[in-house]
Amino acid sequence: MTLRDPDELTIPPDGRPLSEQPRWRRDFPIDIAQDQYVARREFIKFLVLTSFAFVVGQTWILVKSLFRRREHQPQTPIVRLDEIPVGGFVQFDYPASGEPKLLVRLGAQEVVAYDQRCTHLSCPVVPQVERGRIHCPCHDGNFDLVTGRPLSGPPSRPLPRVDLELRDGMVWAIGVTEWMS
Numbered sequence: 084m085t086l087r088d089p090d091e092l093t094i095p096p097d098g099r100p101l102s103e104q105p106r107w108r109r110d111f112p113i114d115i116a117q118d119q120y121v122a123r124r125e126f127i128k129f130l131v132l133t134s135f136a137f138v139v140g141q142t143w144i145l146v147k148s149l150f151r152r153r154e155h156q157p158q159t160p161i162v163r164l165d166e167i168p169v170g171g172f173v174q175f176d177y178p179a180s181g182e183p184k185l186l187v188r189l190g191a192q193e194v195v196a197y198d199q200r201c202t203h204l205s206c207p208v209v210p211q212v213e214r215g216r217i218h219c220p221c222h223d224g225n226f227d228l229v230t231g232r233p234l235s236g237p238p239s240r241p242l243p244r245v246d247l248e249l250r251d252g253m254v255w256a257i258g259v260t261e262w263m264s
C-alpha cells in the first residue's frame with residue numbers, strides 16, 4: 084500500500100481511479116491512515132452527545148422531583164399565631180409524623196420554620212432567638228435564624244425550610260424547600 088500523505092487517500096492497490104473501484108471502496112473512501120482520525124472524531128462526538136444526554140436526564144429528574152415534592156406535600160394547620168409569644172417556638176411533625184420541625188415566631192406577623200435535624204449529622208437543633216441563631220449542641224454548629232443558612236461549625240448546608248402561610252390567624256405548613264448547596 085502506497086501512501087502519498089497521511090491526510091490523503093491511499094492510492095488503491097490496483098492503481099485505477101476511484102470511479103473504477105468496487106462499490107465498497109467508493110462507499111467508504113477512508114484511508115487506513117485517516118482511520119484513527121475518524122475514530123477520534125466519532126469518539127468526541129459520542130462523548131459530547133453522551134454528556135448532553137446526561138445533563139438533560141439530570142435536569143429532568145430534578146424538575147420532576149421538585150414537582151413531585153410539591154404535589155405530595157400536605158397543607159397542614161400547625162398552631163394559632165397568638166398561641167406563641169414573640170421569640171417563642173413550637174415543635175411539630177411535618178409532612179408526616181417522625182419528621183420533626185421547629186416553628187419560631189420572630190415578630191408580630193413573622194414566623195419561620197425549619198427541619199429540626201441538623202444538616203451535619205442530624206442532631207436535633209434548638210433555637211436561640213436572643214442570639215439570632217439555631218444551635219446544634221452536638222458539634223457546636225449554628226444556623227442563621229432568619230435564613231437557615233449555616234453560620235459556624237461543621238454544617239455546610241442550610242436547614243430545609245418549611246413554607247408557611249398565615250390564614251385567619253392560623254399558621255399553615257404548605258411545603259418544604261430543600262436548598263441546593
Ligand code: FES
Nearest residue numbers: 201204219222224
Ligand atoms: S450534628 Fe449538628 S453540628 Fe454536628
